[in-house]
Amino acid sequence: MDEPPPDVPALCTRGLTRHFGGLAAVREVSLECRMREVHAVIGPNGAGKTTLINMLSGDLAPSGGAVLLNGQDITGLDAHRISRLGVARSYQKTNVFLPFTVFENCRLAAQSRLKSSMRFFRPALANRAVNDAAGRALAAAGLEGRAGTPVAALSHGEQRQVEIAMTLATAPSVLLLDEPLAGMGAEESQRIVELLQRLAAQHAILLVEHDMDAVFAVADVLTVMVNGSILESGTPEQIRSSRAVQEAYLGTEEVLHE
Amino acid sequence: MDFHTFLIQLLNGVQYGLLLFLVSSGLTLVFGIMGIINVAHGSFYMIGAYLAWSLTGQLGNFWIALPAGIALAVIIGLALELTLIRKLYERNHLYQVLLTYGLILVFEELRSILWGDDVRGINIPPLLDTSIALTETMTYPVYRLWISAVCVAVAGLMYWVIQHTRLGMMIRAGSANREMVQSLGINIQLLYRVVFAAGITLAALAGMIAAPVSTVFPGMGNQILIICFVVVVIGGMGSVKGALVASLLIGLVDTFGKVLHLEIGGLKLLPELSSMTVYLLMAAILLWRPEGIFGAKP
């Protein structure tokens, strides 16, 4: 994916809305995510964060509003189209190929970047470029020693790492990460935070997270969502000191220092 | 087509559609509530018809044979659920299809052993063996109207039970969340047994009341099963409302398809290819809404 001109955000939404029956899960959300920037979306459970990401990744069609990628309208496109445009997404609930090995999970993800997989004759494993891309993604996520293990045999934290590795293996420009640290221990979380800081140098990252330490360590921009709408958006300092945000979500000092 | 023919075909189409609804509602209910696809469902339509023939012959009276047949169907349904069907909960659809397909073969051969392979017929019960005048020159068989009436009555009864009784409430709750219902102390096992027995009894009942006006032949179960599948695909699996709409649609399309004349560019389409009309209808729905008109989006 080519880099957008400096003024155009990599990913932005305008008035994005999603109804389920009579309920508005996401209401008029407009935000921007720029290249080399980490934009964190935080908020209480049920705020609509995952629904938002689903609409950005194409897993869910919006009821209203628009999603633009480098200024290009991608609203309502299928998930596979959006993925091919360079947007990769990781899931809150681990969504990997459990019977396959860690390597095969990443390799399959990397294979998606081939022009076409309608190739019937040579073995898939013979493609060196794909194998290398998979290996790099594996290493970046810290899974070198586990390449040959079936994912079903991994610990929950390691499976979350596979989730992230698969996302990286598709060589995206924009990363949509839905609670990547969920269920991880302190050490693993630290490793992923460092990974995110490295990735931020070359990607646009939209991050949904509950782990406030991680959020404040990596985020350049914070958006707080409550009940489907944006409560406030700004720099980490602005959000931390905002009265409204403290009342609605961050609450007292205790939450900030969890 | 003149008005008389149109009216008769309309009544025929509605009657066929309603009968189809009676059968397919059982299929869709069992799937919607228990999550089980029973491909032997059509066999019960056949069993009902043969039961009607056999019991009428032995008991001498269609009106005694009918409740007797219904009772037998209920018993068979309960027994089947108790022994085999309960092993299909939580199994994937492939195994449900294969096991119930095995049952089709068993039922077919049992029928063959008990009642032979000949085509049978029942006389319309004398009480209803008259025609009613619709216009000055046209009459319509009362028995056919009675079939439609029975179907409507059963549909109404189903609606009332499901929407306005405790049993119906348990059924609706059980289809939404099995574990929760169990933890509430409701015997989900018994509930499922009742639902399954009701489902196949609907098919058997349809077979019994249809017997006097249609041929009773060995392949009738399989034939109606396929159409039931088309109904459920068009209407949406698990939706009784969808089954009703789709059944009437198919009933009318199939009936009119057989009497209309359609020729395009020298190619004779109707009535020569009338048996294809329902499949073409299904194909069209698949392009537009693969989960069915009232089906749940995946």
Add this chain to the structure above:
Amino acid sequence: MTVSARAHAVVLALALLALLALPVFAEKFYVQFAAKIIIMAILAMSLDLLLGYTGLVSFGHAAFYGVAGYTLAMATPQYQAANFWTSFPLAIGVSALAALAIGFFVVRTQGIYFIMVTLAFAQMLFFLFYDTKIAGGNDGIYIDARPVAKLGEWQPFNLDNFAHVYFLALFFLVAVYLLLRMLLRSPFGRVIAGIRVNEQRMRSLGFPTFRYKLACFVIAGAIAGIAGYLSAVQFGVVNPEMLGWHLSAAVMMMVILGGMGTLTGPVIGAAVWMLLELGFQSLPAAAGIDLGKHWHLFMGGFIVLATLWLPQGLIGLVTGAFKGKAAALKDEA
């Protein structure tokens, strides 16, 4: 190669040798029966591609088998023989086309709908041949003269010779096996494996899964066509039952019985199934009932029991036994 892979290869090689030698030792009846099993095995392997490897439960797969047989019958001029080298590709092509046409509609559906619509469309084709005069109605068509495999002066085999038919079937069994093995290791094969495990994730990764499923459906249909053509050659007659759901269900059972998601499973399943069929059909009369005539009863009973007790199929039973033995040996060590 691991020990088990080597053992597997040895077993396969031995089996192939035995099959090659069969016509030398066995009588015509057994050779023809073996050919029948091999043809069913090809059909079962093609269904396994859908069932075991892609997760598509097609309940109307026999349609593509029947269509190929009918294509040969209809391409055979009256009282003359068709040419193998033209009629064979034609029959496969028609099967593939039918699979493309039907697949275009059915691959849109998921789960239970897919099962039902594949059956419905197959039945539509069945009734097309059964009810109409297009192809002999419910009596079917007789193929008076078997196709001739002549290319100019060269005639490599004679399909009037039952041993040649057997070897041709065996050739295709091996060819299809190798083709499927290659396919499953290719990038395409990995995509369909991924689709079976988690289709939604595949789409999320950027794969347009619809066209891969459709391609798989067409390939499986074409291979089914190979079996259908061979069947028509062997029996010299085609009838609507070749498209019927009884056959579709039987093929599904062969795949499940043998062990789906393996390549040798369907072959074993086909052999077991055909032997069971023969066995049940040969039952004598008892209690005044001709049991052989009602063999479907036993087949049905067998299906019910096999579904309940052998969910992993016979291969699952064997590998389970091996795993158990390996574990037991570990305990003793």
